[in-house]
Amino acid sequence: MVFIPKYNLIEELKWRGLFHQDVPGTEELLMKEMVSGYVGFDPTADSLHIGNMVPIILLVHLQRAGHKPYALVGGATGMVGDPSGKKSERTLLNLETLNHNLACQKRQLEQFLDFNADSNSAEVVNNYDWFQNFGFLEFIRDVGKHISVNYMMAKDSVKNRLEEGMSFTEFSYQLVQGYDFYYLWKEKNVKLQMGGSDQWGNIVTGTELIRRKGEGEDAKGYSLTAPLITKADGSKFGKSEGGNVWLDAEKTSPYEFYQFWMNTTDADAERYIKIFTLHSKSWIDNMISAHQEAPHQRALQKELAKYVTTWVHGESGYETALAATEILFGNGTSESLRSLSEKDFLSVFDGVKKSEVEEIEGVSIVDLCGDTGFLASKSEARRALKENSISVNSEKVNEDFTFSNADLINGKYILLQRGKKNKFLILKK
């Protein structure tokens, strides 16, 4: 059977800005046969975040091009800790946390890939499966023997830590990850490892291991990395006020998730639409020129936010986020808030922080803001009120404002806002 890829993966990744570097011969390989390729995920948290989306998208493209994707969850590597890009030694996770994280991540990965394709179904593998019974002596004889310390020391992930210091555990990390590649190559005919550019060092340790330990002419591993996603202003991609932007709706609500993409700057949006959506090149080019003609419409941001939110949270997640956005950023007046049914109201404010109070009649705005956890203290509440930044039910109020029962929406809710983006919901018991 002759293999014809659906498209040239490397070319596709290049115009999308998802290509950083590869080892020579990778493109030829991808054009001539169905390739099994993998990406590893680090189980440091119980949810993936948008920083993990690029590696996931690499797998998605791999599969769309007709190849077979493997997602590796790092049960074993997670126990060691990847030193890449870290300034200091990492704390080790206990087994229980690790397993919980693995299970959660596995579920999330499954929503992006096709597990029921004819010949190139995705698979999830866990490197703990092949490491759990791998003895230390066996490992250092079988694996350690093939890689010199000099070689390992030359890696940036190690070099950058020579001043600060690093434990033997983290030093060994690249061997563990390298062995993963070797194992998958040998057992599952996986020839390609992909990842972020920070993973280059770890990946080539794997290809090196395949070259030295593998037998025959075919003993060659290929690799491909995506660039680090940057923001135009130089700050770190993937963080919002609350820290990471998670894929888990419990940790980052669909509304917040949608808003994250909505707030992308123009320059970044033009790059992100290529990276985070699967739209075609011509479609995107049109979109970008349309956006440049009428930038205030924010068409790019809206499409980007819609696409990614739907991908991660489904249609319903997107609908909720959009409804909330229209109310809060549209001509959001007190009336439009009050016109919502209780059910809609609650779903709109699903991701907004809340607090309950006993009584509202006669309570001053300062007390309410300070005591409910909306603002850190009454002093801060006073300051914010002087800055004219506090709104009650979408209407600005001053320091003398006192609540009455008439302010309750549906007889039990009050919406507090500081500025445009910080919202808080008060529930009367």
Add this chain to the structure above:
RNA sequence: GGGGAGAUACCAGAGCGGUCAAAUGGGGCAGACUGUAAAUCUGCUGCUUCGGCUACGUAGGUUCGAAUCCUACUCUCCCCA
């Protein structure tokens, strides 16, 4: 083991007996302008019942008065062995 330097707010970092809730920069938040953008400008960035109160690694001490001086302790970094 010997010698040296240091620990100040979210971070970096000044202050070295009263005028210090503590310079300056960064970050963060808000306001103006806008397009929920960027840039720019402005304000704020310990708590408070607005009387005060608690804070400059920890615990004591000197003093009318301590972030500042003394003692001990803890921790960090550097140099030598």
